Amino acid sequence: MKKSVILGALTVAACAAGAAGAATLDDVKARGKLNCGTNTGLVGFAAPDANGDWQGFDVAVCRAVAAAVLGDSSAVEFVPTTGKTRFTALASGEIDMLVRNTTWTFSRDVDLKFTFVGVNYYDGQGFMVPKALGVSSAKELDGATVCIQTGTTTELNLADFFRVNNITYEPVPIETNEQAQQQYLAGACDVYTTDASGLAATRATFEDPTAHVVLPEIISKEPLGPLVRHGDDEWADIVRWTLNALIAAEEYGVTSANIDELAAAPTTNPEINRLLGTEGGLGEMLGLPADWAVKAIKAGGNYGELFEKYIGQNTPIGLARGLNAQWTDGGLMYAPPFR
Amino acid sequence: MTSYPDVSRETFRLRMLIFDTRYRSLTIQVVALIAFMLLVAWIVSNTVQNLADLGKPIDFGFLTGAAQYDINQTLIEYTNRDSHLRAAFVGLLNTLLVAALGCTLATVLGVIIGVLRLSRNWLVARLMTVYVELFRNVPVLLWIVFFMAILIETLPPPNAFRGENATASMLLGDSVALTNRGFYIPEPLFSRSLGDISVFGAFDISLDLIAFLAVLAAGLWASARIRARADRIQNQTGLRPTTWYLRLGVVAVPVLIVLVALGFHLGYPELKGFNFRGGIYMRNSLIALWLALSFYTAAFIAEIVRGGILAISKGQTEAAAALGLRPNRIMSLVILPQALRVIIPPLISQYLNLTKNSSLAIAVGYMDITGTLGGITMGQTGRELECVLLMMAFYLAISLVISTAMNWYDARVRLVER
Numbered sequence: 001m002k003k004s005v006i007l008g009a010l011t012v013a014a015c016a017a018g019a020a021g022a023a024t025l026d027d028v029k030a031r032g033k034l035n036c037g038t039n040t041g042l043v044g045f046a047a048p049d050a051n052g053d054w055q056g057f058d059v060a061v062c063r064a065v066a067a068a069v070l071g072d073s074s075a076v077e078f079v080p081t082t083g084k085t086r087f088t089a090l091a092s093g094e095i096d097m098l099v100r101n102t103t104w105t106f107s108r109d110v111d112l113k114f115t116f117v118g119v120n121y122y123d124g125q126g127f128m129v130p131k132a133l134g135v136s137s138a139k140e141l142d143g144a145t146v147c148i149q150t151g152t153t154t155e156l157n158l159a160d161f162f163r164v165n166n167i168t169y170e171p172v173p174i175e176t177n178e179q180a181q182q183q184y185l186a187g188a189c190d191v192y193t194t195d196a197s198g199l200a201a202t203r204a205t206f207e208d209p210t211a212h213v214v215l216p217e218i219i220s221k222e223p224l225g226p227l228v229r230h231g232d233d234e235w236a237d238i239v240r241w242t243l244n245a246l247i248a249a250e251e252y253g254v255t256s257a258n259i260d261e262l263a264a265a266p267t268t269n270p271e272i273n274r275l276l277g278t279e280g281g282l283g284e285m286l287g288l289p290a291d292w293a294v295k296a297i298k299a300g301g302n303y304g305e306l307f308e309k310y311i312g313q314n315t316p317i318g319l320a321r322g323l324n325a326q327w328t329d330g331g332l333m334y335a336p337p338f339r
Numbered sequence: 340m341t342s343y344p345d346v347s348r349e350t351f352r353l354r355m356l357i358f359d360t361r362y363r364s365l366t367i368q369v370v371a372l373i374a375f376m377l378l379v380a381w382i383v384s385n386t387v388q389n390l391a392d393l394g395k396p397i398d399f400g401f402l403t404g405a406a407q408y409d410i411n412q413t414l415i416e417y418t419n420r421d422s423h424l425r426a427a428f429v430g431l432l433n434t435l436l437v438a439a440l441g442c443t444l445a446t447v448l449g450v451i452i453g454v455l456r457l458s459r460n461w462l463v464a465r466l467m468t469v470y471v472e473l474f475r476n477v478p479v480l481l482w483i484v485f486f487m488a489i490l491i492e493t494l495p496p497p498n499a500f501r502g503e504n505a506t507a508s509m510l511l512g513d514s515v516a517l518t519n520r521g522f523y524i525p526e527p528l529f530s531r532s533l534g535d536i537s538v539f540g541a542f543d544i545s546l547d548l549i550a551f552l553a554v555l556a557a558g559l560w561a562s563a564r565i566r567a568r569a570d571r572i573q574n575q576t577g578l579r580p581t582t583w584y585l586r587l588g589v590v591a592v593p594v595l596i597v598l599v600a601l602g603f604h605l606g607y608p609e610l611k612g613f614n615f616r617g618g619i620y621m622r623n624s625l626i627a628l629w630l631a632l633s634f635y636t637a638a639f640i641a642e643i644v645r646g647g648i649l650a651i652s653k654g655q656t657e658a659a660a661a662l663g664l665r666p667n668r669i670m671s672l673v674i675l676p677q678a679l680r681v682i683i684p685p686l687i688s689q690y691l692n693l694t695k696n697s698s699l700a701i702a703v704g705y706m707d708i709t710g711t712l713g714g715i716t717m718g719q720t721g722r723e724l725e726c727v728l729l730m731m732a733f734y735l736a737i738s739l740v741i742s743t744a745m746n747w748y749d750a751r752v753r754l755v756e757r
Contacts, residue, residue, distance in 0.1 A: 084701075084718050091393075091721070112721035113394055133498075143612040145520055150704070151718035159409045159419040170520075170614065171409050172624075173704040173715075182488075187496030188519045188623065190613050230394065 024096050024228070024235035025287060028069055033077050036062035037095035040080040040176045044201040044310050044317040045101055054078045057310040058099040061120055061226055061243060064296040065097065068242045068288060073299035082175050083151035087112055090229060097239050099226040101195060103153045113230040117240035120225050120303075122323040122332050124218035125154050126196035128203060131211050133190060138217040142167040147180045147189035149173075154194050157220040177202060195222050197311065197319055204316035238286055245293040248275055248335035249302035251326050256301040263294045275338045282338060303333065390724065399729075401720045402427070408715050410706045412622055415542035423716045428541075430711030431733060437628055437707065438694040438737070444633035445693060446686075449640025454670065456645050467641070474638035480699050482635050487627035487703040494519040500610050514607050516615050521622040523608035523615040530602030547601055554597045558590035565589065624705035628697065636693045643685045647678035679752045687745040691738050698734070708733055 028034050038046035038058055046056040054062075059078065067073040079095050090098045091113070101123075102108075104116040127138050127146075135141065138161070148155050150173035162169050172189050174180045181202055184192040192199065196218060203209045226243060228236050249255070252272050254262055259276070266278040273279035277290035286292065300306050307324065311317045325331025356366045390396055406426040409419050414432040417425060456467040474482070495507035497518045509516045516523040533546035565586050573579040608618030651674050659669040700707040701714055708730060717726040 084714055087718065087721060088723055091723070107719075108721075141613075143614055143616070145614060150701075150710070151715055155409075155715065156407045156719070159407060162409075163419065169409075171411050172520075173411070173701075173706060173710065175701060175704070183491060186491045186519055187498070188491045 024232045025069065025238065028096055032070065033075050034062065034066040034069065034097070035077045035079055035095045036065070037079045037081045037086055037089050037098040037100055038062065039100045040082055040178070042101065042177050042198055042201050043205050044315065044319075045197070046078075046080075046099075055310070057121065057306055058101065058226075060300040060306045060310065061099045061246075062097070063299045064246055065239055065242045067299035068245075068292040068296040069238065071289070071295055073295075083149045084175065087114070090114065090227065093229070096235070097226055097228050101198060101224045102227060103195075103222045104225055104227075105153060108227075114227045115230055115233075115236045116225050116227045117236055118225050118243045119223040119332075120243060121197060121223075123195040123197050123222040123224050125157050125193060125220040125222055126199050126218055127215040128184075128192045128199045128212055129190060129215065130187075131213050135215065138215045138219065139165055139167065141169060141191060143169070144190040145170040145172055145188070146191045146193055147172045147174055147183050148193055149177065149180060150175060152194070153220070153222065158193055161219045181205070195224065197224075197317075200319055201311070201317045204318070209316075234287065238288065241282075241286065242293075242296050244335040245275060245296050245338075246303040246306065247326075247333050248338060249293075249297045250304040250333075251328065251335060254297060254302060255305060256298055259294060259297055263291065271338060386724070395721070397725060398722075399725055401716075401722050401725070404720070406716065407719070410711060412625065412706055423712070423720070426716060427708060427712035427729070427733075430706055430708035433705065433711075434694070434697055434700075434707040434709075434733075435737070437625060437632070437697050437700070437705065438690075440629050441632040441636065441693050441697065442690050444629065445636040445640055445689070448633060448637035449689075450644050452637060453641035453644025454648070456641060457648060471638045471641050474635050475642075479631060479635045479696050480702060482631040483628055483699055483702050486631045487623065490521075490623040490627055491519045496520070497610060497614050500615075509608075514605070516608050516610075516618075518615070519623065520614070521620055521624075522626060523618045523620055525605040525607050526617070526619045528604055528606045530604060532601065550597055550601070551594070554593045555590070558593050561589040562586040622705070624700070624703040627703050628700050628705045632693050632696055635696075636689055639689050639692075640686065643682055643689065644678070647680075647682035648674055650681045651677050676752070677754075680749075680754060683745065683749040683752065687742050687749075690741050690745065694737055694741060695734060 036059075038054065038056075041047045042056070044056055046054060046058045049055045054076075062076050062078065063073040066076045079089060081089050081095075081098070081100055086098055086100050086102065087108075089095050098114075099120070101121075103123075104119065108114055109116055127141070129135050129141075141162075146158065146169050148158055148171055155171075155173075158169070158171070172183065174183065177194075177198065180192055180194075183189050185206070192202070194202075196214060199214050203212050203214070206212060226239055228239055248271075249259075252269065252275065254272060254275070262272060263276040263278060266273045270279060274282055275293050277283050277293065281290065283290040283292045289295075301309065304326075307319075307321065308314065311319045313320060321329070321331060323332050325333060327334040356362050387397060402424040403422050405420055406423045407419050408426070410417055410426060410429050412433055413429050414436065415429060417429050452467050452470060455463050456471065458464045458467075494517055497516075497520060499505060499507040500509065500516065500518070507518075514525045529547045533550060535543035535545050537543050565582050569580055569582045606617050608615040608620075610616075655673055655677070656669055659673040660666075664672065697707055698709040698713075701710045704710070712726050712733075713730045717723055720726075
């Protein structure tokens with residue numbers, strides 16, 4: 001009898017210990033590495049380069065957070081995830097944060113228990129078809145075979161779009177972007193649908209990108225952004241404000257070229273001073289060094305620099321800023337005040 | 340005088356549980372069982388507690404919500420407004436379809452290859468050895484992906500069939516189209532159809548199919564009776580009456596009458612719009628998965644068949660030959676019936692393996708239960724534990740049904756011993 005009481009107490013104690021998760025920030029610091037979930041390979045957003053180093057617009061957010069927290073933008077362990085595995089990887093703690101062209105939706109935020117910390121790319125779902133097909137609108141796609149990444153919001157948008165327009169289609173569910181590309185190029189599907197940015201990135205890797213067109217219809221809102229688990233608000237704050245620091249840096253004209261100069265001594269602009277830690281104690285409030293934002297911005301540049309470097313007009317992907325311009329330029333990128 | 344120790348007077352004391360060898364093993368077993376159950380209880384309560392702390396207590400309510408996604412291959416009516424439960428059911432049927440097709444083809448191939456591997460023809464035997472070693476030594480996932488890649492890259496897309504100077508053409512009198520999206524074959528249609536009946540309001544079954552199967556079964560039963568009669572006459576008189584035309588007649592004539600009465604005709608696939616329309620569409624994912632699973636499992640079945648045949652002593656073959664039987668008849672009448680007793684138990688586990696391996700379907704986008712319930716539903720609702728538990732229950736149930744059926748068959752072919 002006594003023994004079973006002791007065992008019972010042990011069980012309860014073990015449960016309590018298992019349930020109380022340690023703070024993610026401490027875990028990351030203790031590990032010396034940030035585990036960041038990314039795409040399995042989408043050129044421009046997250047893909048390994050010729051040397052095997054991960055490069056891209058989403059990857060840059062991981063690197064900025066690693067630089068802010070650990071002071072080293074290369075202290076990142078990239079974990080490639082598919083549309084299907086990403087949420088399990090994040091919920092189980094395999095990764096500390098997820099930046100994988102993931103759409104911020106109500107049910108993911110509320111029901112799946114994730115915290116979306118912001119938006120790093122405002123996107124919408126589009127369709128790509130071979131030019132030879134002679135299709136000029138998505139509404140002409142009645143009966144077409146559509147390749148689609150399974151486990152994504154695009155899958156649900158697609159079902160809604162075809163139902164609302166009362167036309168039929170044949171879905172071909174596919175796990176990764178590379179498989180979709182293979183099937184699409186072989187003609188096993190007529191159409192490839194995913195976020196318009198993803199289409200542009202995929203098309204850029206084709207032998208003859210001009211033989212394919214992206215149809216004018218954008219059928220959904222896809223705000224893509226980094227996310228973390230519910231329940232660790234301190235960690236969510238760090239990721240959120242690192243992203244905001246990159247966006248604010250562009251707004252204030254802080255670039256990787258002039259940041260050393262601006263961070264050396266307080267400038268005349270108090271916003272810049274607070275951002276770069278030469279004034280106030282914002283870093284301390286986050287539990288990070290005062291120059292956290294400086295390191296984050298130096299990791300790859302400010303938001304605008306990252307955009308131009310990985311997916312902008314001068315890259316093969318060639319995306320215009322559009323909605324992703326600063327609010328001062330008519331876009332939606334708007335960082336809350338650093339105060 | 341011999342003295343016996345007085346057993347009855349010995350009283351039971353607690354320390355005997357440990358020091359008395361009669362009780363010790365029992366004590367150890369009881370303690371181990373309690374420890375094991377405590378461990379299980381700890382894991383379960385820990386999981387439930389952690390999920391509750393995460394704000395995701397175990398709840399199967401999500402199954403009634405609208406699935407919102409489309410499934411390409413549906414054996415029953417399904418739209419994206421239907422529930423997750425129905426989507427899971429569609430996936431379950433797809434799993435059963437590929438498992439049934441796979442087990443059938445794997446058995447046919449396996450038996451042929453297993454027998455041929457014992458052939459005295461050097462080339463044939465060696466070729467079969469190469470087949471077996473090649474297929475069973477490469478992971479089945481690679482075979483699935485490989486078959487899919489072959490289908491996609493080598494066959495023409497549907498629009499290659501279009502226009503005046505089309506680069507591809509349909510086979511067998513424009514009735515079959517092999518494209519890189521799958522195979523389109525003619526479908527049976529009935530112009531005087533009996534309609535469908537609804538089963539529990541969940542799905543419809545074609546009455547035409549039921550009528551056809553019922554007549555076919557009746558014909559086969561009659562044919563078996565004729566054969567039994569022929570056996571009896573042969574046993575009595577030593578002369579076997581010629582019955583093949585009678586047996587063919589009782590099967591074929593009623594079936595043909597039913598088909599004509601129902602207005603049977605074939606619907607041919609036609610190129611319309613982006614794809615072929617009409618006919619039965621076997622998607623490339625189904626074909627790749629089916630062929631890969633069958634070819635892979637056939638290699639194992641071939642070895643089982645070979646082992647079963649080799650287990651029958653050579654004396655049986657020689658005795659049968661001495662009776663004047665030809666080699667084909669020796670195999671089908673003497674060797675295989677006895678070998679079946681050795682073959683069937685390991686064959687069951689190959690069927691189970693094939694069924695479970697079909698969960699690799701997602702590699703080629705085949706929407707089986709792992710693709711619907713364990714894939715999209717799980718991703719959209721975030722109910723990992725519930726979905727995985729349900730899938731485990733499904734696979735367990737399917738496997739138990741298969742082994743029960745096969746064990747029943749095994750009991751039937753088993754040698755009756757006295």
